Amino acid sequence: MLTYEQNRLITDVSVGTALNKYWKKFWIPVLRSAALEVDGAPKKVEILCEKYVAFRGNNGKVGFLYEACPHRGVSLAMGRNENNRLTCIFHGWSFDADGHCTHMPTEKDQSFCSKVKGQGFPVKEAGGIVWVYLGDGEPPKFNDYAFTLLDDQHVRPRASYNEANWLQNVETLLDSAHINLLHSNTTDNKGIPQYGLQLTAGNNTPKYTFEPRPYGLRSYSLRNNPDVELDNLRVTEYVAPGTAFIGTTDEEAGFVIIVVPVNNTRSLQWYIYWDERQPINNNLPDFALMATDESDDNFAASRQGTPMYGQDRQAMKEGKSWSGIPGVIFEDYAVAESIPVVDRTREFLGSGDLAIVRMRRVLMERIKLAAEDKECVFAEESDYRSLRALADMITKDTDIKQHTYAKEDARRIALYPESNEQKTIV
Ligand code: FES
Ligand SMILES: [Fe+2]
Incomplete structure (x- = not known):
């Protein structure tokens, strides 16, 4: 639960607000x-x-x-x-x-x-x-994420708009607990591979662990499942203010979502897929295109203005669909749009919401730094190139942090051999 002032601080991007000033640092x-x-x-x-x-x-x-x-x-x-x-x-x-x-x-x-x-x-x-x-003075170091270094055969950015405050969209990205509920049409469907999402099946109460990062926050969510021997680990990288790298397995392409505030009740949301090893269109997840328009400039255009995103009550009643909404992306959009700016003075956050609590804390601290004209981007301390989230099955005795560091180092060395050293903080 937030105070009225805290909610304003992290949602109101009007010109002249501290949040507007913070966003303009990037x-x-x-x-x-x-x-x-x-x-x-x-x-x-x-x-x-x-x-x-x-x-x-x-x-x-x-x-x-x-x-x-x-x-x-x-x-x-x-x-x-x-x-x-x-x-x-x-x-x-x-x-x-x-x-x-x-x-x-x-x-x-x-x-x-x-x-x-x-x-x-x-x-x-x-x-x-x-x-x-859009800010004053010199821009910070550019976020040279892996996908920004690839040619257009290997990266596919898809843009779209939705009618929700930017923060709701970001919160959805950090929220691991909803995957197996809101998206259960997908997680329950073993017939389609879906970027590690199905690995979450069987457990809706992930255990969160966090690590502060110069760019924002690393969020680990661990699910054990009595029916399988291995645990499911998802690692989400939050790059403040609006970027989240979402967990994919090693075989899958990289995937990042970037939310940008258009105004207080409208967001531009990027879905960016990349693969260094093969043309990206050979390795897109099904949900990347599912129910979306063809245009990569706004793939949600024909959905906009459709009440409840065309929620199909009949399919819900007949057990054919949990949410009644087609596709993972529009399920997320529908919940974000359902209330344009959430009143966070009235919410009850539980243990499933810990990632959101931590993300808001990062955000509030940094907005205040921006308001005081202090360093709040930390671009020089961030190695953006090797950022990538994770979805994995691990043995029960695995140290989740060491496991993730090792993957990160291996990726950095494979992609950028000149950085042939272990850089990850252990
Ligand atoms: S040149 Fe006169 S309004 Fe633009
Ligand atoms: Fe989601």
Whole structure:
């Protein structure tokens, strides 16, 4: 249970809040690279309660600017995209990809251009995604996750929107206890492999263990099952504020979800799959596409506005579906969207919610650090490249931390032989 003020602190991303300031300390994934065509129509993007526009010039460079023209506030999404400039159709002011004003047909003195500042933001493209830095000053070290180093054959970013406060989406990702209930249509279906999810079957009361990490939190959830000899271990890596690496087995592709607040009741949620060993489309989990739209720019578009995500009461009654909602992803969306901003002053958290309690604690501490202009990202201390979660079956006497460190080290050495040393804290 939180106080009203604590709930506001971690949910309200309005401009001027400490949370907004905190989020702006990070590189944020905003669009698929493929969504921006050279000299094509600019795209509107809303992030953290503010409106932006993205465009790609004929030199391939992406510009990310405030949507409103700094002259008289007309939308630059209507602008002309040519000669590596975005030109406002109202009075023809032009801006380059860095947001510098380069021409003002309505002014005799072109030196006035240099007075127009702060229109553009730093951009990076990696992993098939456009990332932007919306904060003040120098951006932090880029989160060079494994998938950001791969070509587009090996990584598939899928974006979508849902109508929920960002924190609800993140909490769902950290919540190991719901897997075998909300997603029981999948965990009970042995006919389809589902990224380690089925390994959770038979136990809804995981035992949590946590380790603080510079990037956020490592959460171990251990399930024993009287019917099988081995225990199920899931390790989730939480990278504050909105990223969670979700457990997969060694044979499966890597998988990360990134939640980005659009505004207080809307989120952009990325599902990113990658595989260094083979083209990713050969190793996608069934749920990646199940019930989703084809478009990777918003695979939830046709679901939006459907009451209760089209929950099928008949299927629920007939025992064909627990949730009545098709697919793991939309089951998660449906619960997150069911109340746009949860009132956490009225919740009762149990032992199944410990990961959420710990995650909120990390978040509150770091939002306060951001508010005081103190270090709160810790990018320099974080080795993002070898971050990957885990789903595994282990013998009952296994030390779960040592087991996970060993896997992490083996992965780092296999992928990045130059870092041929054991770096994990033991
Ligand atoms: S409003 Fe954009 S140039 Fe005047
Ligand atoms: Fe879920």
